[in-house]
Amino acid sequence: MLFARKALGIEICNDGARIALIGGKKDLPGLTAFGTAVFPDDTVQFSLREVNVRNPSVFVATIREMYLKLLTNVRQVSVSLPDAAGRVVLLDVDTRFKSRDEGADVIRWKLKKTFPFDINEAHLDYQVLQEKETGEMAILASLIARPVVRQYEDLLVEAGLEPNRIDFTTFNLYRLFSGRLELADNSILITSCGGVVGIMIFSGGVLEFYRAKEMPDDIVDPNRIFREINSSFLVYQGKYPGHSPTEAFCVSSADDAAAFCALVAEATGLEPVVLDVERVVSRESGLVLDRRTLRSLTAALGSATRNL
Numbered sequence: 001m002l003f004a005r006k007a008l009g010i011e012i013c014n015d016g017a018r019i020a021l022i023g024g025k026k027d028l029p030g031l032t033a034f035g036t037a038v039f040p041d042d043t044v045q046f047s048l049r050e051v052n053v054r055n056p057s058v059f060v061a062t063i064r065e066m067y068l069k070l071l072t073n074v075r076q077v078s079v080s081l082p083d084a085a086g087r088v089v090l091l092d093v094d095t096r097f098k099s100r101d102e103g104a105d106v107i108r109w110k111l112k113k114t115f116p117f118d119i120n121e122a123h124l125d126y127q128v129l130q131e132k133e134t135g136e137m138a139i140l141a142s143l144i145a146r147p148v149v150r151q152y153e154d155l156l157v158e159a160g161l162e163p164n165r166i167d168f169t170t171f172n173l174y175r176l177f178s179g180r181l182e183l184a185d186n187s188i189l190i191t192s193c194g195g196v197v198g199i200m201i202f203s204g205g206v207l208e209f210y211r212a213k214e215m216p217d218d219i220v221d222p223n224r225i226f227r228e229i230n231s232s233f234l235v236y237q238g239k240y241p242g243h244s245p246t247e248a249f250c251v252s253s254a255d256d257a258a259a260f261c262a263l264v265a266e267a268t269g270l271e272p273v274v275l276d277v278e279r280v281v282s283r284e285s286g287l288v289l290d291r292r293t294l295r296s297l298t299a300a301l302g303s304a305t306r307n308l
Helices: 056-068 100-111 146-158 169-176 222-239 257-268 291-296 298-307
Strands: 006-013 016-025 028-038 076-081 087-093 122-131 137-145 162-168 187-193 196-203 206-214 247-252
Touching: 006 169, 006 298, 016 056, 016 298, 028 056, 028 291, 028 298, 056 146, 076 146, 076 169, 076 298, 087 100, 087 206, 100 122, 100 137, 122 146, 122 206, 137 146, 137 162, 137 206, 146 162, 162 169, 162 298, 169 187, 169 196, 169 298, 187 257, 196 222, 206 222, 222 257, 247 257
Parallel strands: 006 076, 076 162, 187 247
Antiparallel strands: 006 016, 016 028, 087 137, 122 137, 187 196, 196 206
16 A cells, blocks of 8 residues: 555644654655644744743644544654754763763753753753764754653643654754755755744764754745854854855745745855755645645654654
């Protein structure tokens, strides 16, 4: 049967949620069902310290209704949360550790003075990106306050789902197109999704720079985006003189994706490769959705591939 194996991904964003049921393989997923929902005003407000869902009953009812319309018995779901719900940090660590728990303790100690909340009360996950010739390790760490992530988990369970993986949206956008991106050694990926512009710069295939910036009112402001990209370049080149991306990629869920990619070209001086969800995701026969809706599912699709 086509797309026999199924996996579920959901994206929570400031104006609502998108859910995608996929089948097939991780590198060639097929969309079998989807749903979108809009939250009433003030349902969700993203915060590092405080729980994000201000109206839990409305949130649960909205998610449950959207999920039930999929007509699936798949309950396990991978979740994509906005980057603003937590923190992502790239850091160098010169202390060797013998276990993953010891590594987490070293990272907490190194970051404890730079966080706006008690880092011991944060859920922390990390990945060693590279062991340098100097003996230091380049580490990517993601942190989210435990009350924040616990509330999302509890409410999704109440809505009938079983959250098993949680990540931030920028990384789920990367995940969906990773097959193409991993072919480029020195590149920059710029994304625009849900009112957030994400910038990731890679050197030798290793992530060296990350930034996610909220744009107010989900408006794509060309001047502000240009400034964000330009200032990111300055910070990156200050830390890594001589390093410069030779390829650019862009992803946008907005209606004006072409205009966004033209802006990326102007800001980077590189002609970007437009990463289009239609090129990496097929559709089950008979499934009807327009291009705009499919593009809005990009982060949910990327999240779902974690469970394939």
